[in-house]
Amino acid sequence: xxxxxxxxxxxxxxxxxxxxxxxxxxxxxxxxxxxxxxxxxxxxxxxxxxxxxxxxxxxxxxxxxxxxxxxxxxxxxxxxxxxxxxxxxxxxxxxxxxxxxxxxxxxxxxxxxxxxxxxxxxxxxxxxxxxxxxxxxxxxxxxxxxxxxxxxxxxxxxxxxxxxxxxxxxxxxxxxxxxxxxxxxxxxxxxxxxxxxxxxxxxxxxxxxxxxxxx
Amino acid sequence: xxxxxxxxxxxxxxxxxxxxxxxxxxxxxxxxxxxxxxxxxxxxxxxxxxxxxxxxxxxxxxxxxxxxxxxxxxxxxxxxxxxxxxxxxxxxxxxxxxxxxxxxxxxxxxxxxxxxxxxxxxxxxxxxxxxx
Ligand SMILES: Nc1nc2c(ncn2[C@@H]2O[C@H](COP(=O)(O)OP(=O)(O)OP(=O)(O)O)[C@@H](O)[C@H]2O)c(=O)[nH]1
Ligand SMILES: [Mg+2]
Numbered sequence: 001x002x003x004x005x006x007x008x009x010x011x012x013x014x015x016x017x018x019x020x021x022x023x024x025x026x027x028x029x030x031x032x033x034x035x036x037x038x039x040x041x042x043x044x045x046x047x048x049x050x051x052x053x054x055x056x057x058x059x060x061x062x063x064x065x066x067x068x069x070x071x072x073x074x075x076x077x078x079x080x081x082x083x084x085x086x087x088x089x090x091x092x093x094x095x096x097x098x099x100x101x102x103x104x105x106x107x108x109x110x111x112x113x114x115x116x117x118x119x120x121x122x123x124x125x126x127x128x129x130x131x132x133x134x135x136x137x138x139x140x141x142x143x144x145x146x147x148x149x150x151x152x153x154x155x156x157x158x159x160x161x162x163x164x165x166x167x168x169x170x171x172x173x174x175x176x177x178x179x180x181x182x183x184x185x186x187x188x189x190x191x192x193x194x195x196x197x198x199x200x201x202x203x204x205x206x207x208x209x210x211x212x213x214x215x
Numbered sequence: 216x217x218x219x220x221x222x223x224x225x226x227x228x229x230x231x232x233x234x235x236x237x238x239x240x241x242x243x244x245x246x247x248x249x250x251x252x253x254x255x256x257x258x259x260x261x262x263x264x265x266x267x268x269x270x271x272x273x274x275x276x277x278x279x280x281x282x283x284x285x286x287x288x289x290x291x292x293x294x295x296x297x298x299x300x301x302x303x304x305x306x307x308x309x310x311x312x313x314x315x316x317x318x319x320x321x322x323x324x325x326x327x328x329x330x331x332x333x334x335x336x337x338x339x340x341x342x343x344x345x346x347x
Contacts (some may be wrong), residue, residue, distance in 0.1 A: 032287040035253040035322040036340065055347060061295040066243075066302055087300070092291060097343030101336070104253050104289060120251050120301075124322055126340075196347040203341045210334055 033102045037124060038199065041108040041147070042131035043139025047159040047189030048107035049091050051131060055195035056093020056105060064089050067117040088114045090121070112142040127202045128154040131189065134167050137175050144176060153206055155183040157198040163188070181205075219267050220258055223282030224275070238274050238303065245305035247312070252301065253322045255287040256280075256308055262316055270316060276307055281316060 040048045053060045068085045088109045095103040106125075108115065115122055128147050132140040147154040158172055167175075169184055178184060183201045187194035236243060250256075258281045262270075270278060276297060283296055294304035311317040 032255050032257055032320045034320075034336070035255055035289055036336065037253050037322065061292065063291055063295040063298075064300050066300045090291075092295075094289075094292075095343065095347070097339055101339050101343065102255075102289075103340060103343070104291070106252070124251065124253075192347060196344050200341060200344050203337055203344065207334065207337050207341070210337065 033096075033098070033100050035102050035104055036126045037104050037106060038202065039106050039108050039122065039125050039128040039152075040131065041112075041128050041140075041143040041154075042157075043133075043136070043141075043143065044110040046131040046133045046136075046140060047161075048110075048131055051129070051157070051159075051187075051189040051195050051198070052091060052093040052105045052107045054190055054192045055095060055199065057096060058094055060091040060093050060107065062089065062091045065118065067114060086114070088118065108143075112146050115146060122150065122152065125152060127206055128152055129157050129198055129202060130154050131157045131159050132172070132176070133159055133161060134165075134172065135161070137172065141176070144178070148179075153202070153209060155185060155198060155202045155205055157189070158184060158186045159189045160186055218258075218260065218285055219262060220278075220281045220285060223278040236303075238276050238299075239306045242306050243302070245302055245309055247305070247309040249321060250290055250305045250308060250312075250319060251322060252291040253289045255289055255320045255322075256284050256293065256312070256317050257287045257320075258282075258284040258311075258317050259315070266315065269314070273310070274307070277311060280304075280307055280311060284317060287320070 040052055042048055049060055064087050066085060067088055088111075090109060091107045093105045095105065097103060106121065108121065128143075130140055130143045130147065144154075144156070156172075156176065156178060158169070165186065169186065173180075173184055183205050185198050185201045187198050189195065270281065276299070279297060280293055283293055290305060290308060291301060293308065294301045297304055297307075299307075308317065308319070312319050
């Protein structure tokens, strides 16, 4: 059968993929929305699931994936020298923008080392929110490194647990060694309005990047 | 008109499934590389009677998927509902797409090497978020 291409794995092609019968339903095919993906990342316990739940129209859903990687060259997973398989959990939510557009928000697994094995999770993402907890900034360093190294646009959301704002945005920026271009927003991960504002900061950031290169 | 999948189970697959690889006849890796977490899959509104009968001989999970996807659903949502790992869910969905019961729409291409998101889509997302 003739499938568009394996490039779909990296989310690069908008083509419809379908079985034989789809030929008879071309009109209907146009009625499915587009899906866009935003990642909500950050270290263990920084409020990823909380933020996904705050902005999602459904309670966060939970699923798992089996990840497998051949042992050759797996030097970041000490002690593993044969085929490595693990189960990684993920939770996600949804925001229906319109009949034509749905945003899926993925709370990424806390252990970033698995992201490298899970291409489907990060490929094709519109961008990411990295949440940090001011009391434990270091747990989110790896997330920031990851998106920087992959060239995936991101914003930083500073989750102010219990309203603790004992450090200024500038201090946090410095501690994170954040690129001055990367927006940093203070928020409460439990608050829908705050979650929305963090996502809007991401979209504005993407739009600014867009006009910077085209204009 | 009744949808041909009416009566298929679209409730939560509640009991923990203990035979994940039996469902896929031992297959552990999806053959189709075009199904991603956010590929939207939809059960076709009409299939031949013969095809409708054939699906009754498939795994119960296949029928559950067809029931779930009368409205477009992301692969990851189907996995969550079925309580099956994403890769196994992809195998089952792949079976159904291959045999013409479902069609799949790939996600909007947004980030590519050196590329940037489509401005129209960004504006639509921004306007939608503002209404939250
Ligand atoms: N007071 C307060 N508690 C919060 C806030 N955000 C999250 N929490 C709590 O902090 C804990 C961790 O939040 P989660 O949303 O589960 O964090 P997570 O990043 O998904 O955690 P993992 O998935 O385990 O890495 C939960 O008990 C939340 O209720 C916040 O802004 N203020
Ligand atoms: Mg979580």
